[in-house]
Amino acid sequence: MAFESLTERLQDAMKKLRRKGKITESDVREMMREIRLALLEADVNFNVVKDFTKRVSDRAVGSEVLDTLTSAQQIVKIVDEELTATLGQEAVPLNKSPKIPTVIMVSGLQGAGKTTFVGKLANFLKKNNDARPLLIAGDVYRPAAIEQLKVIGQQIDVPVFDMGTDVSPVEIVRQGMALAQEQKNDYVFIDTAGRLHIDDVLMNELKEIKELATPDEILLVVDAMTGQDAVNVAESFNEQLSITGVVVTKLDGDTRGGAALSIRAVTGKPIKFVGTGEKLTDIEVFHPDRMSGRILGMGDMLTLIEKAQQDYDEQKAEELALKMQENTFDFNDFIEQFDQLQNMGSFEDIIKMIPGMNNIPGMDKVQIDPKDIERKKAMVYSMTPEERVNPDLLNPSRRRRIAAGSGNSVVQVNQMIKQFKESKKMMQQMSSGKMPAGMDQMFGGGVKGKMGKMAFNQMARKQQNAKKKALRKKRKKKR
Template sequence: MAFENLTDRLQSAMKKLRKKGKISEADVKEMMREIRLALLEADVNLQVVKEFTKNVRERAVGSEVLDSLSPAQQIVKIVNEELTKTLGSEAVGLNKAPKIPTVIMMVGLQGAGKTTFAGKLANHLIKNEDARPMMIAGDVYRPAAIDQLKVLGQQLSVPVFDMGTDTDPVEIVRQGMQQAHEKKNDYVLIDTAGRLHVDETLMQELQNIKDVAQPNEILLVVDAMTGQDAVNVAESFNEQLGISGVVITKLDGDTRGGAALSIRSVTGAPIKFTGTGEKLSDLEVFHPDRMSSRILGMGDMLTLIEKAQQDYDEQKAEEMAEKMRENTFDFNDFIDQMDQLSGMGSMEDIMKMIPGMNQMPGIENMQIDPKDIERKKAMVYSMTPAEREDPDLLNPSRRRRIAAGSGNSTIEVNRMIKQFKESRKMMQQMSKGNMDNIPGMEQMLGGGVKGKIGKMAMNRSMKKSKKKKKKKKRK
């Protein structure tokens, strides 16, 4: 992810403090110097860096912090709070019209990802609001943009209004809006043209489209890979159009991520969404507090839970939970589970959202090869239906046959079966609402007292969930 280098630098700066029992003003000063360098290297705006470090320093050197029982934890808390404030404090939703349609206009430079974002936003609205959006192809200068929007529309079964490349974009938007009113679409997403840089002709055209469409939202789409230039672009668009929000794309790339930390402070416009991949589902609502936790390596369980809720089939999840409780979870379920996990994104990204995972030795070098999942599937597909349903049938001769049939060694087959049995045992313990016997659970939840409290909380929530189910059954 874009913030990996920044995360490493901030963590190493704060790790030095954690090792000390007592902290002096000199220690805070040294930490702030490292944080300042880390932020500047991440391409964060100089003025934003100055303001951020000033606020943290002022709060961190107070006597109630330095004289507290755990000053290092207090300072980490202050850094987290100030980082959240810099990113915007709280998530800001879409501005909705009092009556349909809600009109959202996408603006930005060429190549920022406006057209792709229009498709992702349509998908997000369909999934989360059961909406009926329509998209308008207003970029007549790049024929591929119209074709791309049509392809996205077909994938999502969303209508795309276009009039080819020979009509004035303002007229296209006027007629598109008319059709949206007639068809009673509740959202209109307008894809507009971009340029290689901001120019007067582009801005005048966008202003004319704005006058015709009267959008409820003008979302500026910026590419995280453009670094500090993204902030300059945001300022220009904001001055001339009055943007209502920002979308940062390609946050999954190998970028420094400084734009995300700068844009809110510089423009005052909230970041509303981030693009985290190429798939239509790779769009996240921007939560400043969660992003701050992620940057500081503290995980992001809420986003992980939301991803699971979106990508997991609820009925299948309930069936699997029942099988775990009854210990009848088999290799067919194992395949289903791997398919659903794959839909949530890369395992590396998922694991980084779990608090404490980033502090496990060697986690930064850990890479989960997607081919490994395919190899495991090949082993399962080489089993007979009876073997998939009853793993206890897998004696040595059957394992050799599976190895030959799937193109793997017997050692790899044995390892996969062992992993399956261990995970099934762990899942059964979890399904009973008891985390106490699960190895490494406390460490995964943060270690020490925090890990114990986290484990107790999870136990309690699972017990509550079981009570609710019992009440429902009685009713």
């Protein structure tokens, strides 16, 4: 998982600070040493580390912070603010052309994930902006590149323009642009060739494409797993092409995260998107403040809610709200909830987006086995249709039958039924706008705690709106 090692080290440094009643300059120096080591181990650029720790130290020691009763909280706030500033301060949107099409040229070294990212971003814009993109296959050197882009295009239902491998990439782009004008596509993505290393032939070709297409965006795709090499690549491409933004892929596989922390500070170019997995939906807008919260273990409720809104079907949300209202939530809905959560990503990542979860002892060690979900599904599928709709029918003999039919023990079946009842109770509380017992303590204090509570309230309002909408539809049908 992204930043795992860095998060662990920084959280340890912060915990030591919080245990102290009054903080001295010596405590701050010790914390700065821990942070410096943590950042260097995460493969963050040395100059970036040096500047970051100096800024934090100057603000912590050179103000009234140490004389206050909440000095530990204030220093954590300073670290959060400076980390956000290092990452870029705020999200930077895609450049948009005043006239169609908006042209996005995607560049990077071979293996960084350019072609997959083209599909992810086209799919993202199509879902969120009702965009009509055209993908241009400009990589004629890697045999499978064109075929890969075509397969991705089919998966997301977006057209791909190609002319095979015997035509120059510049001519392919020329004719692809003409087609986009004719079809009135509002976005054009140019998938360019990569190399294993930077050379003059590659750069000259990219410069020709840039001159012809005059792209609104030149996005450089870098692999987070390559660490400091990613920063060096970004510097080289920026010097030659004047890139407008960076995309960091495979962030889910890098436990250090040094590339993401260094690129903005070294190149001055914003990180616009991050790739968080292999699926074509695994893409996120890069929000520096939210990423800082994740790194410091403060959670990221806003991204969690956005993911839920993106992956959750509105019609199903209305149906679920009605079931909550009528108290008819059953095992079929329970399984559907698991499916929806699995679409949002790994449970470990979801848990870490909830503010305060890192403060619960043992929560950092929690690992949810996907096989456990399948076992629960097997138990439900071993029930009769009547039992799924009416859990009160599940007497001991029926539970023994379900255990035998699903290859589980009776104890496991009992645990699953208990989990179902707890889930039903919690969802009923949330659907009525109430915060489930104990959840308010998870959000903690300070700015991040307030953001977590605000985010919950926003989610609760959406639940209530969905419930009202579902009830209105039901009344209309009765009429």
